[in-house]
Amino acid sequence: MNLPAPADNAVVPRPGRSRQPALLYAVAGISALGGLLFGYDTGIISSALLDLAKDLELTTREREIVVSAILVGAMIGAPVSGVLSARHGRRPVIVAVAVVFAGGSLASAAADSMSALVAARLLLGLAVGGASNTVPVYIAETVPPALRGRLIVLFQLMVALGQLLSYLVGYALAGPGGWRWMFGLAALPALVLMAGMLPLPESPRWLVERGRHGVAERELSRLRGPEHDVAAEVEEITSLCREGDRAPRGLRATLRALRSPWVRPALLVALGIAAFSQLTGINAMVYYAPTLLSEAGFGDSVALLAGVGIGLMLVLAGVTGAVSVDRVGRRRLLLWLLPASGAAMAVMGVAFLSGGGSAVQRWTVVGALFAYIFFNGASMQAVVWLIAPEVLPLAVRGPATSTATATLWGFDLLIAVTALTSVQVFGLTPTLLCYAAMNGLCWVFVLRRVPETRGRTLEDIEQGLRAGVMRGNARQPR
Structure with a gap:
């Protein structure tokens, strides 16, 4: 799964800038470890579930609860970290997130009952939500505009790499008691993140x-180099902060702005894409594919190897999507790849209807699984974090984007708590066909409602919204 691109609050880049200081890349590289932990801790449960379900004697519903606990924690951690980072700063919150990651990983490894494991996964969820909300903002607000896109993509790729790493570790440590090591090993990168953030x-x-303009100038001097006009950049940031002061203040004013008729089309697009990013089935596969394959007769070893393949496809899809969103366009990428997904x-x-476990059936299932992960990952998962901050107007961008993020986590939770039960009640084939139908419904939604935002400024998009042309056939960039 891919992480959110914050709203465009960049200052204008200056030509002729010298080589960027190494500290700049340290900021992005170290903080992006939060993305690695995000991906690892959300992905490792699929491999760990095979053995821990046996050791702790979990029912189908209990397995769903264990998987879902981290998502409940993320729904809490994201808004809480937003409040804390606004009050105390981005860096201290990321340090705290690293500590929670380490504590949650060790608590998961030591759990001796379902309730203890659920509590530990809730704790990890707080860190996942905090990382997804704070790290991209920290990178975006620290790096210069010329590097912002590629360094935020680094964070997104680290999420995919974390998921791949979780499948590799899960395959290597499969066996009785191995799930404890799977969980506990995540404490190591968490400690690296904590120590690495302290001097940044x-x-x-x-x-x-x-x-704190003086401190800001001093930190910018470290990040930009001696030739950069630090005072001018601080003044530009100050001007942007004054623009932000025009946003509605207070809960009532914000809710009134969100209900404005001219804002509704953009809010519908943001919430719809957030919901469909989960309803199309990506995390049902990420969380449960090894379990579903194992229970379908593929054997634990084959199921875990398929999990490694899923991780590889997530990384490939992440790279493809990151390159394509600016070259192909957001809307066009969705319309091209969703039918294939x-x-x-x-x-x-x-393919699961054929039964019998023939070689043809096995290869068909695994090939289709990998194709689905690639096409959905390179389209929906690449676009979902970009659409909301691009289409939502400045005055409500913060609270509206948080609403879209909460919608995504909420539907992620819905999928996590219903996937195995749906397979048990209705069967595997009907469940997968339902996800396939959701891809089709999403395509219709994109065709009718989602505008192309590639190559357009945020101001141009907002002007179109005010003029009532927030539709799929809105004018395209030249």
Whole structure:
């Protein structure tokens, strides 16, 4: 799964800039470990579940609860970390997130009952939500505009790499008691993240918002180099902060702004894409594919190897999507790849009908699974974190984007707590065909409602929204 691109609050880049200081890349590389932990801790449960379900004697519903606990924690951790980072700064919150990651990993490894494991996974969820909300913002507010896109993509790729690493570790440590090591090993990168963040600078934008202009100039000097006009950049950030002061204040004013007729089309697009990113089935496969394959007669070893393949496809899809969103366009990428995503899911569902475990059936199922992961990952999962901050107007971008993020986590939770039960009640093929149909419905939604935002400024998008042309056939960039 891919992580959110924050709203565009960049200052204008200056030509002729010298080589960027190494500290700049240290900021992105070290903080992006939060993405690695995000991906690892959400992905490792699929491999660990095979053995821990036996050791702890979990029912189908209890397995769903164990998987879902981290998502409940993420729904809490994301908004809480937003409040804390606004009050105390981005860097201290990321340090705290690292500590929670380490504590949750060790608690998961030591759990001796379902309730203890659920509590530990809830704790990990707080860290996952905090990382997904704070790390991209920290990178975006720290790096210069010329590097912002590629360094935020680094965070997104680290999420995919974390998921791949979780499948590799799960395959290597499969066996009785191995799940404890799977969970516990995540404490190591968490400690590296915590130690690495301590010497890094605070977000200059947060410092300016707090009126600490002198400290902001000093940190920007470290991040930009001696030839950069630090005072001018601080002044530009100050101007942007003044623009932000025009946003509605207070809960009532924010809710009134969100209900404005001209805002509704953009809010519908943001919430719809967030919901469909989960309803199309990606995390049902990420969380449960090894379990479903094992129970379908593929054997634990084959199921875990398939999990490694899923991790590889997630990384490949992440790279493809990151390159394509700016070259192909958000809307066009969805319209091109969603039919292939739905078709692959449908083929996988129909292939399970044949039964018998023949070689043809096995290869068809695994091939369709990998194709689905690639097509959905390179389209929906690449676009979902970009659409909301691009289409939502400045005055409500913060609270509206948080609403879209909460919607995503909520539907992720819905899938996690219903996937295995749906398979048990209705069967594997009907469940997969339902996900395939959701890909089709998403395609219709994109065709009718989602505008192309590639190559357009945020101001141009907002002007179109105010003019009532927030539709799929809105004018395209030249």
